[in-house]
Amino acid sequence: MDMQAHWENVYQTKAPEETSWYQPHLQTSLDWISNAAADQSASILDVGGGESTLVDDLLAKGYRSLSVLDVAGAAIRKSQQRLGSAAQGIGWLVGDVAEVALPARAYDVWHDRAVFHFLTEPKQRLSYVRQLTSALKPSGQVVMATFGPEGPQKCSGLDTRRYDAESLRHELGPDFRLLRSSVVAHQTPFGTTQQFLYCHFSLG
Numbered sequence: 794m795d796m797q798a799h800w801e802n803v804y805q806t807k808a809p810e811e812t813s814w815y816q817p818h819l820q821t822s823l824d825w826i827s828n829a830a831a832d833q834s835a836s837i838l839d840v841g842g843g844e845s846t847l848v849d850d851l852l853a854k855g856y857r858s859l860s861v862l863d864v865a866g867a868a869i870r871k872s873q874q875r876l877g878s879a880a881q882g883i884g885w886l887v888g889d890v891a892e893v894a895l896p897a898r899a900y901d902v903w904h905d906r907a908v909f910h911f912l913t914e915p916k917q918r919l920s921y922v923r924q925l926t927s928a929l930k931p932s933g934q935v936v937m938a939t940f941g942p943e944g945p946q947k948c949s950g951l952d953t954r955r956y957d958a959e960s961l962r963h964e965l966g967p968d969f970r971l972l973r974s975s976v977v978a979h980q981t982p983f984g985t986t987q988q989f990l991y992c993h994f995s996l997g
């Protein structure tokens with residue numbers, strides 16, 4: 794099964810609470826994005842947003858220029874259904890973050906929780922960083938959450954990589970400045986704990 798089919802299948806067969814990454818609200822992401830985007834007019838892209846309620850919570854906080862990207866159309870449709878008429882004001886993108894056409898210099902904030910760590914091939918990571926660099930505005934901000942140094946090495950049956958702040962900074966390259974990092978314990982719905990690393994970078 795290819796990567797896209799894998800994720801389509803996840804969202805067609807599982808309820809949100811049946812996935813290890815589920816949280817009713819992505820509170821840490823919300824806090825870090827609010828910190829990175831002081832102005833509610835900030836343009837924010839949630840990469841691999843899945844069916845998380847982050848977009849709902851950003852809307853509730855008054856952010857009005859929001860986009861969600863996911864490789865699984867099924868996840869995007871679920872989020873659209875959940876949001877009802879509020880979905881109309883959101884930009885929805887379906888595709889692989891490493892390849893999909895993204896507008897240039899468009900976003901103030903790029904958010905990724907639990908996507909980058911699935912990129913096990915150096916080529917995929919280079920493409921991701923190329924996309925990130927071109928889609929962000931010149932002084933854009935990045936809030937990224939990957940598995941931490943003691944995080945899982947597999948998720949959803951797929952291999953994952955683990956990062957500390959230095960190795961993630963190295964992946965993003967010299968154009969990005971690390972402003973803050975923190976290791977966070979995520980409680981899965983199955984009663985286990987996964988270590989995540991949150992990092993805030995700025996471009997330039």
Ligand SMILES: C[S@@+](CC[C@H](N)C(=O)[O-])C[C@H]1O[C@@H](n2cnc3c(N)ncnc32)[C@H](O)[C@@H]1O
Nearest residue numbers: 800814841842843845863864865889890906907
């Ligand atoms: C572990 S889930 C995390 C979902 C959400 N960010 C959260 O924290 O609840 C990973 C998500 O990334 C999406 N995804 C995986 N690889 C992707 C890629 N290369 N491009 C875009 N989305 C991807 C999956 O469909 C899935 O929704």
